[in-house]
Amino acid sequence: MMRSFSSTASSEEGFFSRIKKTLTGSVGSSSPQTQQGDEYAKQISDMANSQLWTLSNFHQQIKSASGGWKAKLPGMGNTDAVKQMKAMRQLLEATMEVAGDNAGAKELKDLGRKEKLQISIKSGAELRDINALIQQFQSMDIMHRVLRYRVENDLELPKDEEGAKMLLQKDVKKVLSPQEVKEMQRARMKSLKRH
Numbered sequence: 001m002m003r004s005f006s007s008t009a010s011s012e013e014g015f016f017s018r019i020k021k022t023l024t025g026s027v028g029s030s031s032p033q034t035q036q037g038d039e040y041a042k043q044i045s046d047m048a049n050s051q052l053w054t055l056s057n058f059h060q061q062i063k064s065a066s067g068g069w070k071a072k073l074p075g076m077g078n079t080d081a082v083k084q085m086k087a088m089r090q091l092l093e094a095t096m097e098v099a100g101d102n103a104g105a106k107e108l109k110d111l112g113r114k115e116k117l118q119i120s121i122k123s124g125a126e127l128r129d130i131n132a133l134i135q136q137f138q139s140m141d142i143m144h145r146v147l148r149y150r151v152e153n154d155l156e157l158p159k160d161e162e163g164a165k166m167l168l169q170k171d172v173k174k175v176l177s178p179q180e181v182k183e184m185q186r187a188r189m190k191s192l193k194r195h
Contacts, residue, residue, distance in 0.1 A: 041159045047140075048147035048157050055092065055108075056101040058137055062089050087125070091133055094122035105141035108134045142184075143168065145175040 043061060050057050062085065098118045099107050111119075116130050125133075146168055150157055158164040173181060 040161065041157075044147065044157055044159075044164065047144050048151045050144065051148075052102075052104065053141045053144035054102045054104055055096045055099060055137070058140065059089070059092050059096060059101075062092055087123075087129075088133070091119070091123040091125045091129060094119045094125070095130070095133065097122060105138045108137055142172065142176070146171045149175050 046061075047053070047057070095108075096103070098115050099111060111134070116127060119125070119130050120127065143164070147157060149155075149171055150167065158167050176184070
């Protein structure tokens with residue numbers, strides 16, 4: 001049985017939209033803006049105060065996002081958004097089994113075909129979903145590094161998506177090595193060629 005949590009729309013979304021949806025569990029959600037903003041700010045604060053960004057941290061955020069009140073209402077637990085979050089959570093748990101709970105961006109980047117096949121077998125996910133999860137985790141790792149930089153330098157944390165966008169653009173080169181910046185640019189060019 002093949003499950004997929006990726007879609008054309010989500011692959012065309014922006015970096016911050018994907019992070020916001022992951023952090024707040026708002027994939028397909030219609031909850032009020034203020035509640036989403038508060039959840040976003042709380043998740044940003046939690047991320048900023050975590051010393052390391054690991055699969056375990058990511059899993060905790062996905063778990064809290066997918067365990068919201070809508071998933072507990074009769075009939076609401078079967079919506080596409082809830083199913084996507086559950087599939088993503090299952091994929092993440094399989095990845096944790098293979099790579100380890102404390103695996104970070106480097107360990108995920110270094111996963112080979114054998115490990116990805118193991119993850120696929122355990123989760124029922126396709127390779128594109130595994131790669132999408134790795135890419136999303138790496139994006140969130142960069143955001144974590146920027147937030148940690150801001151905490152360590154007593155700088156203000158973003159309270160919303162717009163603030164996060166501005167701070168990331170401003171601070172990303174302060175936390176990434178020149179090689180990481182080049183790799184990001186290459187990956188972006190590669191993804192633009194596909195579309």
